[in-house]
Amino acid sequence: MHVLLLKEPRDGESGPDPYIKELASYGHKATLIPVLTFKFVSLNTLSDTLFRPEKYGGLVFTSPRAVDAVKMCLEDEKIRKVKNLGLNPLGEDTGTAEVLSRVIIEREDTNIPPLFFPCGSIKREVLPTALRDNGVPLETLTVYQTVEHPDLEKNLKNYFTEQGTPASIAFFSPSGVKFCLEVVQRLSGEELCQIKFGAIGPTTEATMTAEGLHVSCVAEKPTAEHLAAAIAKALQ
Structure with a gap:
């Protein structure tokens, strides 16, 4: 069956995207359509912050793009030799802001x-609120902006024209739901109710539900293996 994954390809990885590979192991043909694009901001401020480590109790990451922003600062020609990112993170398996905040607390x-929290322009306030409510000090800095991919609607139209309505569509972020849903509803028409909608996690699921979608499956953990298993089960 055809599965539409509304996500960006993995950066810096050779071979097929792991989500495509995992779904293929269940006999499903998956297609990626990039939903978001990112613009890095405030990198000078971020660089200044990173080189005053004595002011902070630690770093909090909740997105790959925030890690990318830090890498960009540390790989600047003038400071490349000073340090490498090489961090040993805690809480990498938590999957949600709620669980991560409990680990930190x-x-x-x-x-x-x-704690220093480099983040995106679109974020929920769950983690900052939980930490502050429990007396854990936190400083945030927006280091990237999230906007709709310029070719999103065109790519979606081409997909539906060439391959028809997919058996399943997976969303990977609340932003993805915001930018894609209206187009998906319009293109699928009366077949919308036949689509098995999947979510990468509970936050995305909540956004989908709030928009009136019936969510058929949610990945137990935000990994290719768990999402593929959930979608395959829903399509049985």
Whole structure:
């Protein structure tokens, strides 16, 4: 069956995207359509912050793009030799802001320098609110802006024209739901109710539900393996 994945290809990886590979193992043909594009901002401020580590109790990452922004600063020609990112993260398997915030709250003393949170322009306030409510100091900085991919509607129209309505569509972020849903509804028409909609996690699921979609499956963890298993089960 045909599965439409509304996500960007993995950066810097050779071979097929892991989501396409995992779905193929179940006999399904997956197609990626990029939904978002990113613009990095405030990199000078970010560089200044990174080289004042004594002011902060740690770094908090919740997106690959924030990691990319930090890498860009550390790979600047003038400071390349100073340090490498080489971090040993905690909480990488948490999957949601709610769970990650609990990990941080349980681990950190409130009497520490503020944690530094480089983030995107579109974010939920779950983690910052939870940390502040529990006395864990936090400083945030927007280091990238999320906007709709310029070719999104054209690519979606081409997909539906060439391959028809897919058996399943997976969303990977609330932003993806915001930018894609109206076009998907228009292109699928009366066949919308036949599509099995999948979500990468509970946050995306909540956004889909709020928009009136019936969510057929949610990945147990935000990985290609878990999402593919969930979609395959829904398509049985």
